[in-house]
Amino acid sequence: MTDKRDIIIRAIANELHISTEEVKNVTIVRSGEFYETRFMTDWMIYDCFVDDSTFEVTGIDSRPVTISRMLTGNLEKITAVS
Numbered sequence: 001m002t003d004k005r006d007i008i009i010r011a012i013a014n015e016l017h018i019s020t021e022e023v024k025n026v027t028i029v030r031s032g033e034f035y036e037t038r039f040m041t042d043w044m045i046y047d048c049f050v051d052d053s054t055f056e057v058t059g060i061d062s063r064p065v066t067i068s069r070m071l072t073g074n075l076e077k078i079t080a081v082s
Contacts, residue, residue: 008035008050015057016046034058040065 005028013020018041026039035050042065049059 004035007055008037009039011050011055011057012037012039012046012048012060015048015060 005026008028009020009023009026013023022041023039024041026037028035028037030036030052031049033052035052037046037048037050039046039048044062044064047061048057050057
């Protein structure tokens with residue numbers, strides 16, 4: 001999975017125009033023909049779907065990290081979806 005994990009993270013970073021170093025707390029779960037990938041950056045929390053065969057990013061959901069969490073350092077923990 002490490003090679004696929006790296007490919008998935010690079011595909012998402014490329015789609016979002018961010019560097020792979022900005023991607024933190026990554027959770028990847030295979031869901032049918034897609035990989036659901038949850039992660040965060042310093043400012044945003046993302047839930048992305050990547051096609052298993054083409055590694056095309058087919059869906060992105062995002063929301064900002066709240067100011068109160070940034071100030072307290074209590075960032076949201078992202079857990080795997082079963």
